[in-house]
Amino acid sequence: MNAVAESIIKDIGLAHNGHLKIDWVKEHMPVLNRIRERFEKEQPFAGLKVAISLHLEAKTAYLAKVIQAGGAEVTITGSNPLSTQDDVCAALVEDGIRVYAKYNPAPEEYKSHLLKTLETRPDLIIDDGGDLVTILHSEKRDLLPQVRGGAEETTTGILRLKALENEGKLEFPMVAVNDAFCKYLFDNRYGTGQSVWDGINRTTNLVVAGKTVVVTGYGWCGKGVAMRAKGLGAKVIVTEVDAIKAVEAYMDGFEVMPMSEAAKHGDYFVTVTGNRDVIRKEHFAVMKDGAILSNAGHFDVEVNKVELEALSTAKRVVRKDIEEFQMEDGRKIYLLAEGRLVNLAAGDGHPAEIMDMTFALQAVALEYVNKNYQQIGKKVLNVPYELDESVARYKLEALGIKIDSLTAEQKEYLESWVE
The missing domain is CATH 3.40.50.720 (NAD(P)-binding Rossmann-like Domain)
Known part of the structure; x- marks a missing residue:
């Protein structure tokens, strides 16, 4: 893949400033850094194509790089015309990620970026608001057999997914990342x-x-x-x-x-x-x-x-x-x-330390879907609790915080109905 030749961005010359932004958030995303280290060793996405539609700024860019480090060929576009940062797009292209996004495109151009992202024939998707899923289930149904599943970032997207599921029309599994504890308790609130x-x-x-x-x-x-x-x-x-x-x-x-x-x-x-x-x-x-x-x-x-x-x-x-x-x-x-x-x-979105947890969930949810999509079936599912908790434990470790563990007697007490 020639990311520079195939991408549609404003100006590759903006890349230097984009790299600085990505480097800054990387320093403040220790959970995602830990997952990246594991992905680099295990290569869970080797040989697969991943399409991402998220607010395209520095924190999202680093998630894309983490997925790429796991062996994926990554294509990314924005999920909102005004949240895309052109310098970040340029930096991603220099790093070998295909990008279809510009700040404030015309509506038809914005739609074309979504279409081009899907035309790469992804195996897995990360969506924000449900645009990729909606297009796949309406205008690009020929691409559905290729898609193993994906993860959805936000409330609006999950509402659209559940509507599809309720009508029996959802064609692949999607993890409702927005409904995970480590998403809504921290990302949505703080x-x-x-x-x-x-x-x-x-x-x-x-x-x-x-x-x-x-x-x-x-x-x-x-x-x-x-x-x-x-x-x-x-x-x-x-x-x-x-x-x-x-x-x-x-x-x-x-x-x-x-x-x-x-x-x-x-x-x-x-x-x-x-x-x-x-x-x-x-x-x-x-x-x-x-x-x-x-x-x-x-x-x-x-x-x-x-x-x-x-x-x-x-x-x-x-x-x-x-x-x-x-x-x-x-x-x-x-x-x-x-x-x-x-x-x-009108801003830079959530703080890096907050998105560290959310995007860690996205990364491990995508890995989970890839491993289990045949068993999961065509439905919307919650992030498994063990994945949710693992992200929280990574966060505590990064903060230098230790917590208690149950003793064997305490576990037995909680699991028994006998006093």
Whole structure:
């Protein structure tokens, strides 16, 4: 494979800066480094092709290099038009990985990158949001027999996978990495919580303390966003459709109310539901002057941009990644990063130490699928607990933390029903 000749990137001349970024995250991803050492010895992907669609920045690039170290021929593309970093793409190409990705491509070009990635005829895939799986099951069904299985990164992708599975149409096994303990407890909560506010703060350069933040959705990502907003000194309102999560938000000390009411109070809005139109026409109509809207869900459908623009009398870009919408009554509403993932489209995504655990899960989940795909069958499966726990143990070792082990008597006690 001639990665330079076959890739579609912005500029190979950007590679030096990309290498620096990848080197930096490598120094802060000890779990993935340990897995890489094993992969280099065992070559679990020798002779196989792996296609990856993830947010294409430095941490993702290092995952691709770890998979490559395991013997795979790797092709990678982005999973969001605004999260791709062109210098990182160039560095990967120099390292022999085929890349089809550019920052902010036109929609048709973005789609072509996904198609080209699949046209390499992969044996295994890593997906983020379900685009590769969806295309394989619709437009590229001729490639399905080649695919042994794969792993899915995020909530949105798992929803799409389970819909396929429920209809009996899923054609290969997929591991729901997002549902692993070492993913949602740390990546979704602490990673999203920190990176969302990093993206908002660096984009707006405005204070958070004393203001009201409306967090839409109180899953693990929403919990992290709300917790960090509270830490920054904000008053936090949570909106939910799930009664149990609403009670949890209330018990965590946050106000809970419908969006129709919360829209009147918010200075900042962060959507993290995975659903569409959670902020829409009737909400824009009652928002404060200067309200700032952002999204941390996978697709740019949570804030209804069509209705926002239809209500506005003027629109302009007032700062990088900030669009201003002038309402008929003079109010101004601001949308960050075109309603795309604010932590990646307007920031660098989750911290390296957090993604170390998530991408370690991706690597071992892919290895597991490759070993067991014939026995697993065509279904969505959770990360086996022993793999989940092994990543946590690697993390503890990297931190220099030791924990207790059960004695033989304790094990016997827990496994017995006799007092």
